[in-house]
Amino acid sequence: MRRVAKLSAACIASAALALSATACGSTSSDSDSDSSASAGGGKGVKIGLAFDVGGRGDRSFNDSAARGADKAKSEFGGSIKELTAKTSDTEADREQRLTDLADAGYNPIVGVGFSYATSMQKVAAKYPKISFGIVDSVVKGDNVNSITFTEEQGSYLAGVAAALKTKKDHVGFIGGVDTPLIKKFEAGYVQGVKDTNAKVKVDVQYLTHGSDLSGFSSPDKGKEAAQGMLDKGADVIYTAAGSSGNGAIEAVHGVKGAWAIGVDSDQYNIPGLSAYKSSILTSMVKNVDVGVYDFIKSVHDGKPLTGNQVYSLAKGGVKLATSGGFINDIQPKLDAAKKKIVDGTTKVKTAP
Template sequence: MSLMKSLLAGSALAVLSTGAALADPALIYDLGGKFDKSFNEAAFGGAQRWVEETGGTYRELEMQSEAQREQALRRLAESGSNPIVMTGFAFGDVLTKVAGDYPDTKFAIIDMVVEAPNVQSVVFTEEQGSYLAGVMAGMASESGTVGFIGGMDIPLIRKFECGFAQGFKSVQPEGSLVSNYTGTTPAAWNDPVKGGELARAQKSQGADVIYAAAGGTGIGVLQAAADEGILAIGVDSNQNALHPGQILTSMVKRVDNAVFDAFTAGTDLEPGVKVMDLAAGGVDVAVDDNNAELVTAEMQAAVDEAKAAIASGEVTVHDFMTDNACPAS
């Protein structure tokens, strides 16, 4: 019986260690699964790092459908898990409803703000990291056209697109950005076939660098770009190793740090909004052995300059979610 079935049947909650204490933390993954090579897997990495460094144990479960969110969250709270960390904005409404029923349990939600005295809301400045990716795309593009493929069409992912567009236009003011989204439901996060189709369509429109911010769907984007001989940009986790020499960079979103920090804080987790921005190491672009040959000295210098300018306030990257608009469009 799977952990999810165990939860929903009301039977004992499975744990990673038989000696687990009542106050073990817990991690709930969003749709797409913990091995999505992207957002959820970054969260898993943070939990695993906490285990390695502390010897602790934690509970985990993978969402199978939208309908399971509330009951799964309640089961974990009733089991004594504390704190409970959840990945993804889609938990927002459920947590708003549930948090007050378990005032002694601490919750952390990534990518959404939930105002409650026992909730820590972790948000990232994705627009800043995406700006850096846009700078790199602008310098790498020979056609003057780049692409963006998002997962679910929501303001959060528009935030990635807008930052990317601003960075790209800072290098190629007259350049063109082709944009597509996979869908308007959570299924958009896990459709690599559709991602590949969109990538090939964007190439036919002239795009020679494509940024994917689409969870598991992005794996199809990266594969298609590699097959078509153009460059891609990964997201959330460092995806450079998936296609060495063909992924320009990955906009790394340190979801792993958010989970690690929450687990480390334990029942002392501080409520309120925690902003993980560029200056705090919350977002960045990844350079390693897999993409080193693609990153010229000039490109690295431009990225470093942009980082400094953003940190100092000289450059302000627009946050799409403040007004649902993008000045670079």
């Protein structure tokens, strides 16, 4: 797990000016990426990213947010400052992280994950001239943009795929932490399975509970949970658990005929998971990158988004990845299920 160094505002500002990271005493969780303004003559943007546990390199949720920021920086010029949460973080730690970025002049600042909700509400109120964005939570404020998704809808389609692909009528769901957000994934998945084939058994397990967020960054726990489900007969496992899902995918790959369903990013195409790609049936892609990019662009254009931007199935906010071609044979049925959700015929639950 990466350590997070608490940087002073002066240290962050120095990093933004391209001084060495060593001079600021940063760790692997604190990084800068600088470039000149875009060729079009734009001023560029100073993007502050406050990552959830796991940070850039989790091959899932945080990486998707990072892609959105990277795209914005590539188009508009400027710099990116990244700070990453620890599993031991307190509310004060999260508040300080956002405050450090604000004091150093980063604008916009994006909190990647619902855990930043309370701290963002406090910090945004203190810095009304800075635009704040938060992923996976709704925070009120004149200078706050909430980026949310209909995870349950995409997960419903993952459940349909699992029910159509299982040969044992037995599938599983692994959640990182039993939060309301992750329960949306569970609810949609289980409903999709049962609506497709009521005879299919669905095992459900959460890696951690309550305020223990290590369930999002413990591949060993993901692997152990998946192995337990496989041993009990499940042959399709969907994991919504950040980098913990990497362990689950590894476990599934070790069982012939079993399938893993990835999450957030198209995990079939993640280089770090290439050894297991033949076992990744599909991924429930949550286009966090699109939401983050849209927000940064709005700030760059001088018209910052505020309120709640909902990225739904109908708007392409969530979808099933087709990489590998493993769901090509069931695509017509998936398309039919999607149509029913989009037109309102199927109402997907947001809680188990």
